[in-house]
Amino acid sequence: xxxxxxxxxxxxxxFAKNHNIDEKTVRLIKENKDYHxxxxxxxxxxxxxxxxxxQFFKEVEEMFPEVRMDHQ
Numbered sequence: 812x813x814x815x816x817x818x819x820x821x822x823x824x825x826f827a828k829n830h831n832i833d834e835k836t837v838r839l840i841k842e843n844k845d846y847h848x849x850x851x852x853x854x855x856x857x858x859x860x861x862x863x864x865x866q867f868f869k870e871v872e873e874m875f876p877e878v879r880m881d882h883q
Contacts, residue, residue, distance in 0.1 A: 812848060812856060812867075814874065817841050830859040 817840045820826045827834040832855050839846045857867050872879045 812853065813840050813844075815870070816856060816860070831855045 817826070817837065820837070820841075823837040823841065824834045827837045832852050836848075836852055840848055840852075853867065854864065857864055
């Protein structure tokens, strides 16, 4: 999420408002590489980006094969 959306934003407050999340959350994602984003935040961002959760996680697996989830 950080790499896909957050790293390139110029205005944290605007991104937060447009994605229905708190500006503090945007800052935490942007500045703290160990920050664990809640599913609620992921859902809000995906909804604003017109992306469903399954597509989001598929993209995560493609971008970062080391986090691939086993589908058993």
